[in-house]
Amino acid sequence: MKQVININYHGRIIPIEVTAFELLKRYTESLQKHFTDEEGKDEIINDIENRISELLQETINKGAVCITDDNLNTVIKSMGRPEDFDEVFTAKENSQTDKKENNITAPNKRLFRSENEKLIGGVCGGLANYFGIDVVLVRIIFIILAFSFGVGLIPYLILWIATPSSAVKEIGGVRKKLYRDGENKIAGGVCSGIANYFGINPWIPRAVFILASLSIVFNGNGYHHQIEMFSPGALFIYIICWLVIPEAKTTSEKLQMKGEKVDMNSIKKNIADELKGVQEKVQQAGAETTQLVTKKSTSFFREGIDFVKKIISGAVKIIVFVIKAFVYTVLAIIGIALIISLFSLSFAALAVFPMRTFLISDGWQNVFAWGILLFFILAPVIGIITWIIRKIAGVKGSNKFVTLSFWSLFIIGIMSVIGFVFTMSADFKSTNIKTEEQVLLTNPAVNKLIITYPNEMDTKDDVGFIFSAFMNSYGDDTAYIDNVSIKFRKSPNDSFKVMLSKMSNGKNRQEANAAAAQIQFNIIQKDSLLILDKGIRITRKNKFRNQRLLMTVYVPVGKEVSINNTFELSNDDIFTSQFPKVHEKSEDESTSGKVYMMQQDGLHELIINKE
Amino acid sequence: MNIENTSSQMRKGILEFCILSIIKQEEAYPSDIIEKMKTANLHIFEGTLYPLLTRLKNAEMLTYRWVESNSGPPRKYFSLTEKGAGFYKELESTWNELNNAVKMVIKQQ
Structure with missing residues (x-):
């Protein structure tokens, strides 16, 4: 049975056995003796004692009830006795015995993640x-x-989560807690907080969140990759984290967050801030007491007001937070959408690019x-990617040269656009003289005419997403444009008549006429x-x-006509809107599949009873 | 001749250099220094380190600031002064010279 006393040893309360305390006193005395002639004697001894106290605290924290002789001897051993000091380095034999002793005292060797040897989580170092x-x-x-089907990733992650960090074991190590990092944040500081917790670069969790919020769907067909906007799951998790994880506000919280130390300045600042708060409180209290003296009755009223104020300010805070979260969410969605559209635009531009020869004349165009292509579309894309990466990676400051060159390239791009539009519009300046020719019908006397397109269009040569609206198909040297509008008129006799007028633009009238004359469009009955x-x-x-066709179908009274096609563009596409007047029916309705009958007062839709 | 003593003397000579080098890399808390030395297989008593640090500080090679600690009173974090950095450079060049010289001598044998 041993007596235990509590000592206040350099700011720490240490329960220690009396015998161990005697040992400690003797050790301190021996140090005093050893450093008698030393200039900074008191400081040295102070430092050493401080350290001993820290080590003792550590022992207590590890679960010892009190400091025993053995505990103290271990500590003294690591500090060294004065007679050892001259030896500078503990001899190798010494360290080996040290290890052996360690093994005896700690027979259960434990697996820790190594804080010293770590690239990601220190798992490998620990192993x-x-x-x-x-x-x-x-x-x-x-x-x-990891490269063989990700087999290595799972055990790594499990070990990362399951094994404690060596920071816990190491003397003076600080236990980490998960906080949001308000100082190093982009949105809510969740990612950088997580990064701090795991001791990794903040862009790792950021990238995970961003990737998780974009779910990209690839359709087997190489052309149709859609980016399904973004999945709200990751964002939802982020917001929950934001709500749940507290922000590191006080210095000690910041310390816990990083498992590190915050410098004196921030402590000073913190203290200064607190003092300010105290000052204000004191002033407030002063004001209140004077009021109390003058008007006792009002103080009660005042308290009530204060209480209400508190509630209101709390409510306001919550509202502000919700609004903030909402705005950030919306901004994130908009930003992601913008980036995606920019990317698809650049993809589209790349895909369209081989088709340019259908449009432009050589030379400047x-x-x-x-x-x-290079400066108006690709340069900004690269620039934005670079910017995002830098932002995510937390690179501060910017390379002026790089920024400047991006902007100048972009300006070249803008000038290209201007030049292109300018020369292009010159090429489209004039229109041709309208001519109308009659299409020969093999049997104009039929009772019903069904206008139809060949179905092969949507099968081969389809370049995919956005062009279907513009060009049906294109091969190596031919492209087809879907620039046909149809109008219906009353026929003067009882046979159908189809008139076709070809139109085109051009640099001048001659060229426009030539281009219109070149149009070949077969109509077969x-x-x-x-x-x-x-x-x-x-x-x-x-x-x-801008070659285009206007087909006028003269329908005899009492006969039917319909446009029958699965291809939706054929009747109602962007180009028909150029001829709003010629359509008998409003363009909002799809005319496909509907049957019309010409009557004396015009075209009427026949309502067919579905069986 | 005591071999143990000779190698101890040799180690003693470079201790200051090692400590300055560690502090130069990063502001350091004494137990950090010990830990780093340990990983380099240089085992020292902590009791040796404190007087040395104090001496270096008194010689204006080092300076320290108090940094708050989670587990108790603030700790001293040491960093090099300008003078210390100059001193370190001198030591470094001396070390490099010595190192090269010794290597050469050993090779010639």
């Missing part, structure tokens, strides 16, 4: 320490495992086209079917100059 092998070897094994060509043919020689 290496545990098995006594080289870290690099362990890392290589994990990397190989080609130069402008390249300028647009097979009984009641009127089969149209799949589009206006554009070749690399025969550039796109």
Whole structure:
């Protein structure tokens, strides 16, 4: 049975056995003796005692009830006795016995994540320490495992989560707690807080959140990759984290967050802030007491007001927070949408690019086209990607040269756009003289005419997403544009008549006329079917100059007509809107599949009873 | 001749250099220094370190500031002064010279 006393040893309350306390006193005395002639004697001894007190505290924290002789001897051993000091380094034999003793005192060797040897979580370093092998070897094994179907990742993550950090074990190590990092935040500081907790770079959790919020869906067909906007799951989790994880506000919280130390300045500042608060409180209290003296009755009233004020300010805080969260969410959505559209635009531009020869004449226009592609579309994309990466990686400051060159490239891009539009509009300046020619019908006397397109359009040569609206299909030297509008008129006699007028733009009237004359558009009648060509043919020689067709179908009174096609664009596409007047029916309605009958007062839709 | 003593003397000579080097890399708390030395297989008694740090500080090679600690009173964190940095450079060049010289001598044998 041993007596235990509590001592206040350099600011720490240490329960210690009396015998151990005697040992400690003797040790301190021996130090005093040793450093008698030393200049900074008191400081040295103070430092050493301070450290001893820290080590003792550590022992208590590890679960010792009190400091025993053994505990103290271990501490003194690591500090060294005065007679050892001259030896400077503990001899190798010494360290080996040290290890042996450690093994005896701690027979259960435990696996820790290594704080000293870590790249990501210190798992490899910890394993290496545990098995006594080289870290690099362990890392290589994990990397190989990770690349073979990610087998290595799962045990790594499990070990990361399950094993304690060596910071816990190491003397003076600080236990970490999860806080939001308000100082190093982009949105709510959740990611940087998480990064602090795991001791990793903040961009790792950020990238995880961003990637998780974008769910990209690839359709097997190489052309149709859609980016399904973004999944709200990750954002939801983020917001929950934001709400749940407290922000590190006080210095000690910041310390806990990083498991590190905050410098004196911030402590000073913190204290100064607190003092300010105290000052204000004191002043307030002063004011209140004077009021209390003068008007006792009002003080009660005042308290009530204060209480209400508190409630209101709390409510306001909550509202502000909700609004903030909402705004951030919306901003995030908008930002992601913008970036995605920019990317798809650049993809589209790349895909359209080979088609430029259908549109542009050589020379300057080609130069402008390249300028647009490189500097107006690709340069900003690269710039934005760079910016995002830098932002995510937390790179501060900017490289002026890089920024400047991005902007100047972008200006070149803008100039290319201007030049392109300018030269292009010159090419589209004039229109041709309208001519109308009659299409020969093999049997104009049919009772019903069904206007139809060939179905092959949407099968081959489809370049995918956005072009279907513009060009039906294109091959190496031919493209088809879907620039046909149809109007219906009353026929003067009892046979159908189809008139076709070809139109085009051009640099001048002659060119426009020539381009219009070049239009080939086949219309074949097979009984009641009127089969149209799949589009206006554009070749690399025969550039796109807004060639368009207006087909007028004269329908005899009492006969039916319909446009029958699965291809939606054929009746109602962007180009028909150029001729709003010629349509008998409003364009909002899809005319596909509907049957019309010509009557004396015009065209009427026949309502067919579905069976 | 006592071999143990000789190698101890040799180690003693470079101790200051090592400590300055550690502090130069990063502001350090004494137990950090011990830990780093340990990983480099240089085992020292902590009791040796404190007087040395105080001496270096008194010689204006080092300076320290108090940093709040979670587990008790604030700790001293040491960093190099300008003078200390100059001193370190001198030591470094001396060390490099010595190192090269010794290597050469050993090779010639």
